[in-house]
Amino acid sequence: MAFEQEKRQELRLSAEETIFIEVDDGGLDETPQIQISRSLDVSANGLQLVSDQPLFPGHIHRLCLQLLNPERRFYLTAQVAWCRPLDDDSYVLGLKLLESQGTDVHLWKDWIAERWGQA
Numbered sequence: 001m002a003f004e005q006e007k008r009q010e011l012r013l014s015a016e017e018t019i020f021i022e023v024d025d026g027g028l029d030e031t032p033q034i035q036i037s038r039s040l041d042v043s044a045n046g047l048q049l050v051s052d053q054p055l056f057p058g059h060i061h062r063l064c065l066q067l068l069n070p071e072r073r074f075y076l077t078a079q080v081a082w083c084r085p086l087d088d089d090s091y092v093l094g095l096k097l098l099e100s101q102g103t104d105v106h107l108w109k110d111w112i113a114e115r116w117g118q119a
Contacts (some may be wrong), residue, residue: 012041012048013115015113018066019049037093044112046081046096054079060098065108067090074111092101 017039024033034058037051043101047065055061063073078095085091 011116012043012072013112015039017068018044019047020064020066021051022062023053023055023056024065040092042112044096044109046078049093049095050086050090051093054083054085055093057082061095063095072111074108076100076103076105076108087091 013045015041019037019039020035021035022032023035035051035053037049037053040048040050042048060077060079063076065076067073077098077100079098081094081096083091083093097105097108
């Protein structure tokens with residue numbers, strides 16, 4: 001699946017990782033709503049994913065990217081760059097990772113660099 005190829009400014013790694021996206025913070029007294037999706041590819045500054053629900057371009061979400069091998073989690077903040085429907089009632093989305101305090105964005109970039117070195 002190749003969307004937005006002409007706009008990519010960096011190489012991406014194919015990766016099917018689980019992503020938990022906070023779509024609603026739940027307010028003061030409620031539990032946040034979490035949307036579970038899977039990545040198609042990842043880069044140091046963004047990722048492409050498939051989800052069963054759309055997200056709106058421009059919106060900012062907190063997310064947790066769960067790696068299976070090796071088992072590891074990255075807590076990140078991302079802005080929805082684009083969202084397109086697929087034929088099977090799901091959506092493909094492009095997310096831009098944001099430099100944000102309290103996230104693992106620098107650890108994420110280090111991990112991506114290590115994976116490129118192994119490729």
